[in-house]
Amino acid sequence: MTDSGTGTIADGGRGVEHGDGTARTAGGDGGGDLAVHLDNITKRFPGVVANDRVDLRVERGTVHALLGENGAGKTTLMNVLYGLYQPEGGRVVVDGQERAFDSPRDAIDAGVGMIHQHFMLVDTMTVAENIALGNEPRKWFGLAVDRERIDREIRDLCDRYGFDVDPGATVADLSVGAQQRVEILKALYRGADVLILDEPTAVLTPQEVEGLYSVLEELTEQGKTIIFITHKLGEATHAADEITVLRDGESVGTVDPTATTQEELAEYMVGREVLLEADVEPRENGDVVLSTDDIVVEDEREVEVVSGIDLEVHSGEILGIAGVDGNGQGQLIEAITGLRTPDEGTITFDGEEVTDWSRRERIDAGMAYIPEDRHEQGLVMSFDLVENGVLGSQRSAEFANGGRIDWASVRDHTEDIIETYDVRPPDADADAVSLSGGNQQKFIVGREFERDPDLVVATHPTRGVDIGSTEFIHDRLLELREEGVAVLLVSSKLDEVQSLSDRLAVIYEGEFVDVTDPDEITEEELGLLMAGEHPSERHEPTDTVATGDRGDAE
């Protein structure tokens, strides 16, 4: 039964090309050895049916992908299996036995482990402390934690599954990939036979993703069962023996990845045909709007996170910055937008040096900024849209007169944004918190674009946004580019930066490792760059912007 799994993953190991080229056999013998059977599960939240009579059958020793768009109910379904939610209807059957999990504890006891998208690790504690958390073996009549035993058991697990993890390391010091392995170890330590992985690749580099695939292979070989939540078609067809597609809380069906194409799967997911590629017309560059010279930024702990970055963004150009989260792009953007003072270097905007300018001065000078975190930064969640419409312009001459805000004109402006950017519901008095993620983002995009900016800094502009809004936001970005606005785009979505950008810079540990033409680089090469390695066959840079950094990197 595990043969097919092995074959699949070995195939996948050669590359990450998408498409239906990956050959595989159907998962397992088709026999009735189900590790998990979710039968007719219904889970409601006030106003929403998150799971509507969903059926899921997972065979033992296989990788089963649960595929669907954001909001399709994948995570809810798995939270039901993990005992975090109690379903309103249906049966949970694990190992042929019907179960009622009141808490994760029950699920853990039944051998179900879950690796959440946001790792459930305590950053300040060590690997060993995290792995044993809640299951500490004790000594001295229960008066003390038996730390030697924990270390020993972790080493045994590492030996068995081929992990390389130091039990004494502090979690905060580990890479994301290593943290994920700690999470997997944590589940195994608790004796999990069924492992649920929620969007496990979201924060990994392509190389780390490959590493994950081989871990999954090792696990299924040893008889573990994997349920893999994803909304990425490529991953599902790549790693899974079987795929169950969810849409709007309902199960669309279970398919054999070898017998289907990505286009078909996409149609299952979205319910209509989708185009997977966006086309960008090349265009001439204009004047330099933004440039940075040797920017160095230290974070709160006085660790250098941006180490001498030079960049130039021209009008009518989209400069993309690709990189795994946490490689300094956040601090670089904060330095550019005025939320953080760089420790060294200068920033020039529209021909003026703005390094010492406050955030407000930069806004007034025509710098629009779509922040990474719309819940904390981009919107005041408890304010209505009118009040949010003036955020950043609360002292501009357009809306404020002698320190007094003209709320009537702010309201008009807000209603314009709502209409132009199709924010739903079209209610200026609605609180920001009541909007869905996509609509919140459209509102921010609208507010920022309507500043009539010379530069738009967009960080992860479509993170957590549905496909429809994503297309809309991409179109607006391209429109701005047509109008001659300079755009600096940061995203961890490779397809997004690759398809939208005119030039693509790759950031790794606070430095640009390369600046390339996005059309001339494969995703795999990009992945290597993002991991800080140069692909053997290097692309000649299309620009001279980052000369210094290229030199460093060689």
Added chain:
Amino acid sequence: MRARIERLLDRLIHASAMERIAVSLAALFASIIVGAVLVFVSGGFASCRTGLDLAGWTFCYNPIQVYYELFLGALGHPLEGGWSPTNFNLATTLQQTTLLIFTGLSVAVAFRAGLFNIGTQGQLVVGALATAVTVVYAAAIVPGGFVGTVVLIPIGVLAGAVFGGLFGAIPGALKAYADANEVITTIMLNFVAVGITSTLLSWRFQDPDSSNPQTEPIPEYAEIPNLPFGFGGTMDFSTLALAFAVLLMIGIAWLLARTSFGYELRTSGVQPQAAAYGGVDDKRMVVSSMTLSGALGGIGGAFWVLMVHGRWLENVPDLGFDGIAVSILAGNNPLGVGASAFLFGILESGSQSIGTATDVPPELVGVLSGLIILFVAMPEFFRMIGARYLHVEPDEPVWADGGGTDDGGETDA
């Protein structure tokens, strides 16, 4: 994490104005009930000649009588014969109301900026001394009579505001530039304020004609006149002062709702990161909102001097601490502070009635105000009771596009 913040915010927001008022009233009601139980039970430990005998145990205090004295006594017993609206008790109530509006506003402004100013008391003490000293010294060079009144009162209020503001700016600056927790620093500064003012008093400003620790009296014409009507001169209450307090209250409400500064202050209060994103200098905002808060506390001190005693006394009443309760009961809404201050004015004045008409210790009022804060802090408690017995369903957000709340929002696509 984000979902949690959202939900928390949601709870706050969907508490509409009506619901907040309902929660405040329910909290008041619950405190009164708990207070009644406390009074009744503690009566079992007091000694008295007549009381309620239950199972061989004598309970001395009658909670109903206590509350009767507390609430109606504060108004001068309007249900009894010979009541006049300008009675001494009502004057005391309104006097306390006036002062509590200032301290309540002080706490509310800081709260709205996301800061806990427990130091209004200290700011009031410092501001009050500044007022008294300034007026005493200025009186020497300003002519008396009407001119003196018109010149000295604004000067005195200004002095209180400036020194209260400066004293409030200290914890603001410590918070902004050294990240020192303002709850602790303001509490510590209350002790420091007492120490500094006492030291200054004994060093220079002590009234030589008195053995009490107090400053020289300010001239009578510098006290706020009891205009426009009828509370007698001995009552230490001026409707003019109350009118000023109400105007100030409206002014602060306007400032918060309509001005750029107010917008920035509120944004900093609910979501500091969004404020920084929107171009607010967060450090400067912390200092300026604490300064404003301190200035309001200082004005409270000025009115305490100019309206009540005509001098500064070392034993300053806990107006600043009561301001915390006033503000919290008002939901930190400046316009709610008026009603809330009136209620606490009743409690303060009523405590004196309790003290004279019953054997129950007036400190009951301190317990009551603590209870009110405790209950206001837990709206969830009343919501649960409401959901259980009144079948009021709590507001849950329905997502505008019908999307699920589960995996949305933070997925990295």
Added chain:
Amino acid sequence: MAAGPTTEVRPMRERLPLPDSTYMQAVLLGGVIVTLLFLLFASPSTHTATLRLAVPIALAAIGGIFAEKSGVINIGIEGLLIVSAFTGVIVTFWLGSGESTLFVSHHWWGMLAGVIASTLFALVFAVVCIEFKADQIIAGLAVWLIALGLAPFVSRIVFGSPNTDTVGTFDNVTVPVLSELPLVGYLLFDTPPQVWLMLISAVLGWYLLSRTSFGRWVVASGENPKALDTAGVDVRKVRYTAVLLSGVFAGLGGAGFALGQLGTFAGGGETDIQGRGFIAIATYLFANYHPIGALGGSFLFAGLDAIQIRLQAAGYAVPTELIRTIPYVTVIVVLVFVGKTRLPDAAGENYESGED
């Protein structure tokens, strides 16, 4: 990563209850120097006064550490000190001071009552914060203000004044022979019992927090409650236990201070506790949540207090009112320097299980 045998010798630091960051080591070194100077130059009576004045601060700080580490900021710890101190005195008075019941001195029964009262208050605070999701700071302030009103209220009923009558203090526990030793003799072996309670509590607190699974859960509950929840541990139970523990420790501190040092309790104004609960909060921030560090920090504030009292008695030209502010100003100075103390990630946030 060699798979070392279990008998492997771990570094000293791991076996001893010492803090591990360089910042804390610097503070520790400074502390040792100041302590030596203090022991050399201050008088024995100042030494013993310091030890006794440290009791409420150290115990309240140890309690506060548990609450805050678990994610519940207990700013009402001042109120817990007031309640336990007051209850301790009044129950001792009520039973009759100087007598005993069941061979146990009424001072100890008073102490027990104080601890129970403080723990009950902590329970109310825990219910309000955990069950009804109140803002922790506001609820803590409420606990403080209620205690501030309750103590003089009850005192007036019983004694007709906001201050209680005097009930006397614990007798010193004198260990023969050992008490003759220089320095340690009068410090540790001829000392009232609450000093020993404080020392034992600090070690116990450190052990609980760093060596037991409960301690690990407390840390996880404050840093990432969701991680603890998904690991199958009930966050609510951990937080309840931690807050109740803060009540027990604060109760020992308050009642120990009142019955071992004051022998009476003044409930007027700021009461006899005089902000020591808030000083305790500054103390544990200063000690970066280390119980034994908090003990050391409490000596700093108590030492200043003891010196301040001596200065007042000595009658220098400096006004006593100004001298009295020394400990408070020091708290502010300390907060300015430790402003960067990292609070637990989830401190102050209410946790709701099952949220996404």
